[in-house]
Amino acid sequence: MSLEPRLSGRALVKTFGSTTALAGVDVDLADGESLAVMGPSGSGKSTLLHCLAGILVPDGGSVRLRGRDVGSLGDRERSLLRRTSYGFVFQFGQLLSELPAVENVALPAMLLGTPRKDATALAAQWLGSLGLAGMEGRRPGELSGGQAQRVAVARALITGPDVVFADEPTGALDQSTGHDVMRILVETTKAAGTSLVVVTHDAQVADWCDRRIEVRDGLVVGTAVRSR
Numbered sequence: 001m002s003l004e005p006r007l008s009g010r011a012l013v014k015t016f017g018s019t020t021a022l023a024g025v026d027v028d029l030a031d032g033e034s035l036a037v038m039g040p041s042g043s044g045k046s047t048l049l050h051c052l053a054g055i056l057v058p059d060g061g062s063v064r065l066r067g068r069d070v071g072s073l074g075d076r077e078r079s080l081l082r083r084t085s086y087g088f089v090f091q092f093g094q095l096l097s098e099l100p101a102v103e104n105v106a107l108p109a110m111l112l113g114t115p116r117k118d119a120t121a122l123a124a125q126w127l128g129s130l131g132l133a134g135m136e137g138r139r140p141g142e143l144s145g146g147q148a149q150r151v152a153v154a155r156a157l158i159t160g161p162d163v164v165f166a167d168e169p170t171g172a173l174d175q176s177t178g179h180d181v182m183r184i185l186v187e188t189t190k191a192a193g194t195s196l197v198v199v200t201h202d203a204q205v206a207d208w209c210d211r212r213i214e215v216r217d218g219l220v221v222g223t224a225v226r227s228r
């Protein structure tokens with residue numbers, strides 16, 4: 001493990017009008033580490049995730065990926081960085097409904113220049129390893145919620161990202177299906193050496209992660225390392 005964190009946020013501040021969503025947050029993410037972000041509704045969890053992922057530009061503070069200052073990048077460079085270095089698993093509307101599962105998974109690799117044939121083969125492998133062999137040709141509407149989320153996990157991982165960001169990926173599922181997807185997300189990112197930031201309200205999900213932070217009113221008010 002390198003001494004420098006893979007991803008770090010320092011003194012992150014983000015305001016929306018008169019609302020202070022982040023009031024000065026420091027967070028580090030080590031190589032391969034999984035971090036659960038917890039806290040009440042409106043506390044700033046999604047804002048933190050979006051700032052770390054370069055989706056939002058913070059008003060103050062800095063974000064570094066492998067020591068590189070993400071804030072110094074222009075919009076185009078930042079969006080390229082998101083495609084090459086990050087994977088995302090969000091709750092709704094993330095899969096393209098008109099494309100079969102295998103093409104949904106292959107797409108991010110193709111956008112980075114992997115030929116269709118190779119990307120499709122790799123996508124089929126990922127689907128297989130997530131328990132979806134035989135479902136490659138199904139469109140998202142022909143999959144259960146849990147299956148669709150596993151397709152989304154495969155899609156987030158196919159490019160071999162440095163970090164996967166997940167915001168309540170199981171919120172739309174029943175608890176047991178949600179737990180299955182979360183366990184697969186945590187285990188698969190760990191096996192791939194990918195770091196993970198996951199926003200969750202579910203203490204059991206946080207238990208599977210290496211570390212958790214508690215966010216309140218835009219500040220980190222607690223942190224806990226998993227006991228083994």
Ligand SMILES: Nc1ncnc2c1ncn2[C@@H]1O[C@H](COP(=O)(O)OP(=O)(O)OP(=O)(O)O)[C@@H](O)[C@H]1O
Binds near residue numbers: 043044047
């Ligand atoms: N685009 C926006 N415009 C205005 N206010 C925003 C915007 N995004 C977030 N906020 C405000 O910033 C604060 C933090 O929001 P955020 O979405 O980060 O909370 P959260 O912890 O993710 O909540 P939840 O658990 O409900 O998803 C809230 O007061 C919210 O209303």
Ligand SMILES: [Mg+2]
Binds near residue numbers: 045046047167
């Ligand atoms: Mg949120």
